[in-house]
Amino acid sequence: MVTTALGPVAAGGLGRANYHEHLFQVSPLLVGDELDDEALSGTEAASLRDSGFASMVDATPIGLGRQPEAVARISAATGLHVVVTTGAHREPHYGAGHWLLERSAKELTDLFVRDVRDGLPVDDRPIRTAPAVGPDGEPVRAGVVKAGIGYWSVTASEHRVLEAVAATWRATGAAVMVHLEHGSAAFEVLEELGAHGVPASAVALAHVDRNPDPGLHAELAAAGAYLGYDGFARTQRWPDSVLLDCLEQAAARGAGDRVLLGGDVARRTRYRAYGGMPGLAYLGERVLPRWERTADPALVRSVLVTNPARWLSGHDDEGDAR
Structure with missing residues (x-):
């Protein structure tokens, strides 16, 4: 089963899954790009x-x-299944003096585990607020626990978050996501989480495609990690063809059962509904049809259906727990 905002859903019922987007986000690093309007x-x-x-x-x-x-x-x-997230991002997203940065690994673990087991608060404050509930009155529980690091750097606060994410995984089995700045330090993150007892097979490495190196990706997949490809529509850095070619090359080297796709559009100025572009539909409308014209259908199904279901549920194809 996978924990969604509306309760548990059978992993096989998720269908095509986008592993990384944001419906709401407010950060001091993204002033003017807030996602904060429900409608x-x-x-x-x-x-x-x-x-x-x-x-x-x-x-x-x-x-x-x-x-x-x-x-x-x-x-x-x-009717869209949505898996919500606990954990903490990389330190600069919070700004100096933010209450979350002052928490110990144990205090962070308590916060993260509570989000998974009991449900999220209505809003995030130093003193926990009332529990968030869905339209059916049930708590909104997290199904993913997240950490973030800088470019080839991990601050003391980020080390505490990684330790707390690992403790949360040990306590709950929630899927793990780690933000890698520009795809850096992937093996280093896996080693740190591994030292805290988390196998690579529990971890999705977000933005690994910001370093479009298919050989590296194949090595990470061989170690067991999931590869988060979410850099599409960033043509100031590379055309989409670079990422599709990298995906195909990584898959040819054995990584096909570890790739996840997302958009991580994540900006008011990039959401059509907020007046920007290209919007959350870009991946499905522009990238996938182009890829599917030449890709092996079995690989497409693995990337869009099988792999995210396995990552989010913590089970392999045979149903055996990690």
């Missing part, structure tokens, strides 16, 4: 559904404007 984010979620996705992960962790009750309402209104 507009709901319209954007509907466009994602209409582009061919049945599920998504809202990858906004604690303290960055996540709105769990609104996420649940959007999920109910659109």
Whole structure:
């Protein structure tokens, strides 16, 4: 089973899953790009559904404007399965003096585990607020626990978050996501989490495609990690063809059962409903048809259906727990 905003869903019922988007996000690093309007984010979620996705992960962790009750309402209104996230992002997203940065690894673990087991608060404050509930009155629980690091750097606070994410995985089995700045330090993150007892097979490495190195990706997949490809529509850095070619080359080297796809659009100025572009539908409308014209259908199904279901549920294809 996979924990969604509206409760548990059988992994096999997730359908095509987008592993990394944001319905709500507010950060001091993204002034002017806030995602904070329920109606507009709901319209954007509907466009994602209409582009061919049945599920998504809202990858906004604690303290960055996540709105769990609104996420649940959007999920109910659109029919889109949404997995919500706990954990913490890399340190600069919070700003100096933010209460989350002062928490010990044990205190962070308590916060993260509570989000998974009991449900998220209505909003994130130093003193926990009332529990968030969905339209059916049930708690909105997290299904993913997230950490983030800098470019080839991990601050003391980020080390504590990684330790707490590992402890949360040991306590709950929630899927793990790690933000890699520009795809850096992937093996180093896996080693640190591994030292805390987390196998690579529990971990999705977000933005690994920001370093489009198929040989490296094949090595990471061989270690067991999931590869988060979410850099599409960033043509100031590379054309989409670079990432599709990298995916195909990595798959040819054995990584096909570890690739996940997402958009991580994550900006007001990039959401159609907020007046920007290309929007959450870009991946389904522009990238997937192009890829599917030449890709092995079995690989497409693995990347869009089998792999995210396995990562989010913590089970392999035979149903054996990690």
